Structure formats: structure tokens, C-alpha cells
Amino acid sequence: MSLYVRAATRVPALRSARTMRIATTWALVAYPFGCALRLIAPEAGGPDSPGFALDAGGLALIVSAVIAFFIVAPSGWQRIVAAEEKRLDERELQQRYRAQAFGYSVFTVLAVLFAFYMEVSIDLETQKNMLLWRPSTSDHWNAFIWGGLLYAFVLPTAYLAWTQPAPPDEE
Amino acid sequence: MTTQLYNRLAVLRAERGLSRKDLAEAVGVNYQTIGYLERGDYQPSLELALKLAAQFELPVEMVFSLQPFEPLSRLATRHGG
Numbered sequence: 001m002s003l004y005v006r007a008a009t010r011v012p013a014l015r016s017a018r019t020m021r022i023a024t025t026w027a028l029v030a031y032p033f034g035c036a037l038r039l040i041a042p043e044a045g046g047p048d049s050p051g052f053a054l055d056a057g058g059l060a061l062i063v064s065a066v067i068a069f070f071i072v073a074p075s076g077w078q079r080i081v082a083a084e085e086k087r088l089d090e091r092e093l094q095q096r097y098r099a100q101a102f103g104y105s106v107f108t109v110l111a112v113l114f115a116f117y118m119e120v121s122i123d124l125e126t127q128k129n130m131l132l133w134r135p136s137t138s139d140h141w142n143a144f145i146w147g148g149l150l151y152a153f154v155l156p157t158a159y160l161a162w163t164q165p166a167p168p169d170e171e
Numbered sequence: 172m173t174t175q176l177y178n179r180l181a182v183l184r185a186e187r188g189l190s191r192k193d194l195a196e197a198v199g200v201n202y203q204t205i206g207y208l209e210r211g212d213y214q215p216s217l218e219l220a221l222k223l224a225a226q227f228e229l230p231v232e233m234v235f236s237l238q239p240f241e242p243l244s245r246l247a248t249r250h251g252g
Contacts, residue, residue, distance in 0.1 A: 076203075089200035091213050168191075168206025 012076035017166040020077055024158035027068040031150055034061030035143045039133075069150060072157055076167060081156040095164065099156035106155050107148075114144075173214065178235045181209045182243065183227045198222040 015023070037058030042051040072078050080092045081099055088096065121132035135141055184194055184205075191209075195202040198219065207213035208223075215223065215235075224231040 089204050090216050090219060091204045091207060092201060165207075165210070165212050167203045168210060 013074040015075040020161035023068040023071040030061045031065035077160045102159040103155035
């Protein structure tokens with residue numbers, strides 16, 4: 001599953017390999033850090049309180065991750081990952097299958113680790129009365145759902161950005 | 172392990188005055204795929220190799236080879252005496 005935002009001109013937006021590497025990595029790193037900052041921020045007080053700064057910083061990171069995604073979304077590599085198969089040639093299909101296999105593997109590992117953490121935290125709480133953080137509010141679950149979508153959309157493109165040679169220039 | 176596949180696409184394309192886009196449209200691929208092929212970053216399927224050879228009206232082994240192609244200057248020297 002992925003998302004390709006087709007430009008009005010129907011031509012994929014030109015993005016350098018460097019831009020794609022930075023944007024995909026930023027989207028994947030900034031989002032969880034932003035969520036973590038917002039989680040550890042104590043109840044936000046006035047603009048001068050540390051909680052407010054952490055909360056605002058976390059929100060800024062999340063917004064920057066979304067902006068990074070929208071830099072990636074109309075690119076040629078995102079087109080390879082997400083456009084309809086009939087619009088791709090054999091090289092692009094080959095790249096898509098590799099990228100999707102990578103994205104699926106990483107996503108699966110993350111999902112299994114999350115399930116394992118949930119199971120351990122429940123066990124520790126019931127058997128040893130030890131409290132580990134678990135998502136409990138709708139805000140927490142929202143963060144996971146949107147994060148899951150972001151990772152599903154960006155992981156395959158990040159694979160292409162980091163492993164494929166830069167596309168040749170148009171003549 | 173992948174064997175390196177050499178090709179003469181860039182030379183043939185230049186010789187016929189075709190742009191990557193022209194050649195790509197003729198064989199039904201993205202123009203970037205032609206660029207990747209020319210750089211040796213992508214190895215075509217048999218179908219695409221045959222289509223490209225047919226486009227240049229040459230046998231496929233004159234367009235693609237498992238051995239590096241001899242430079243045309245050396246061939247011309249040999250045949251020109």
C-alpha cells in the first residue's frame with residue numbers, strides 16, 4: 001500500500017537523489033521523535049514552561065515529517081512504488097517489487113516488536129506490578145495509525161532513494 | 172550473481188539521431204530506462220532486448236553482448252587497413 005500524488009502536469013516532480021534521501025529519512029525519523037517528545041512533555045503550562053517547549057517541538061517535528069512526505073509524494077520514485085502497474089515498464093516493476101519486499105520486511109519487524117512490547121508490558125504489570133507505558137488514549141492510537149501509514153508509504157521509497165543509482169538526465 | 176551485459180545502445184542511438192525519449196517511446200518503456208540501460212545499471216528482459224535490436228534493425232548480439240564491445244575506432248582501423 002502506498003500513495004503517489006500525481007502532479008497536475010502528470011509528470012513526476014523532479015527530485016535529486018540527495019533530496020529524496022534526506023526527505024524519506026527525515027519523514028521516518030522525525031515522526032516518532034515528535035510523538036515521543038509530545039508524550040514525555042508534562043502537561044503543557046504557559047509558553048515559558050518546559051512542557052510547552054517539548055510539546056511545541058514535538059508538534060514541529062511531526063509537521064516537518066508530513067512536509068517531508070509531501071516532498072516525496074509526487075516524485076518519480078514514489079511513482080514507481082505507488083502508481084498503477086500498467087503505467088510502469090519492466091525496470092520500474094522490478095524496482096517496485098524490491099522496494100515493496102524491503103518495506104514489507106521492515107514493517108513486519110516493527111509490528112512484531114510492537115506486539116512483543118505490548119505483551120511484555122502487560123505481563124510485567126499483571127505479574128510484577130511493574131508499569132511500562134502502553135498506548136491508552138485515542139491520541140496515542142491515532143499517532144500509531146498515522147505513523148503506520150507514513151511508514152507504509154515511505155519505507156519502499158526510502159529503499160529506492162538509498163539503493164538505486166540516480167536517474168539519468170533527460171536529453 | 173549477475174553477469175555484466177554490455178550494449179551499444181548509446182552509439183546506435185546517436186548514430187540514428189534518436190533521443191532517449193524517441194527510443195523509449197518506440198519500444199514502450201520510460202526514457203529513464205534507456206538511460207539506465209546505457210549506463211549498464213539495468214539489464215533488459217529478453218523481450219526488451221529483442222525489441223531494441225529490432226528497432227535498430229540489427230541482430231540482438233550486435234546490440235547486446237556478454238563481452239565488452241571492441242571500440243568502433245579499432246574496428247575501423249582494422250578494416251580500413
